[in-house]
Amino acid sequence: MRNPPTPAVENKEQQTGEPSRPTATTSQQQQQTIMMNALDKSLRRARRNTFKTLALVYLAFLICWTPNSFIFLLWNLGLQVDNSSIVYRITVIMAVSNSAINFVIYGFKYKQFRKGLKVLLQCDERLARNVTSFAEID
Numbered sequence: 001m002r003n004p005p006t007p008a009v010e011n012k013e014q015q016t017g018e019p020s021r022p023t024a025t026t027s028q029q030q031q032q033t034i035m036m037n038a039l040d041k042s043l044r045r046a047r048r049n050t051f052k053t054l055a056l057v058y059l060a061f062l063i064c065w066t067p068n069s070f071i072f073l074l075w076n077l078g079l080q081v082d083n084s085s086i087v088y089r090i091t092v093i094m095a096v097s098n099s100a101i102n103f104v105i106y107g108f109k110y111k112q113f114r115k116g117l118k119v120l121l122q123c124d125e126r127l128a129r130n131v132t133s134f135a136e137i138d
Helices: 012-016 027-076 086-109 113-123 125-130
Strands: none
Touching: 027 086, 086 113
């Protein structure tokens, strides 16, 4: 035997016991969709910019540290390494310069970083006194 069909529920109020809210009009829905698309596009652009910056920082790290690490590996394997040679000194300078390169990468990629740096380098006491964090700089 077949079960009798269940009666169709006409609205949410009958279904849940809560009063139903009026639905947004088509133009409101379109505006919300446009705003969400713009927000999504902005978020994707910010993520892509962050990924590019991290990729640049990582690439700079590899370029700066690989030669010195290779020489250190050779030394650990028992090969004679001349610490006074020009090649060794260049690899050490490259490794140390990685910190300065990161500073330059962030300076080129982030507008807020440049503004904060400008505040620090100007040493303007009036401006520095009013800024408690770099997040306030716009």
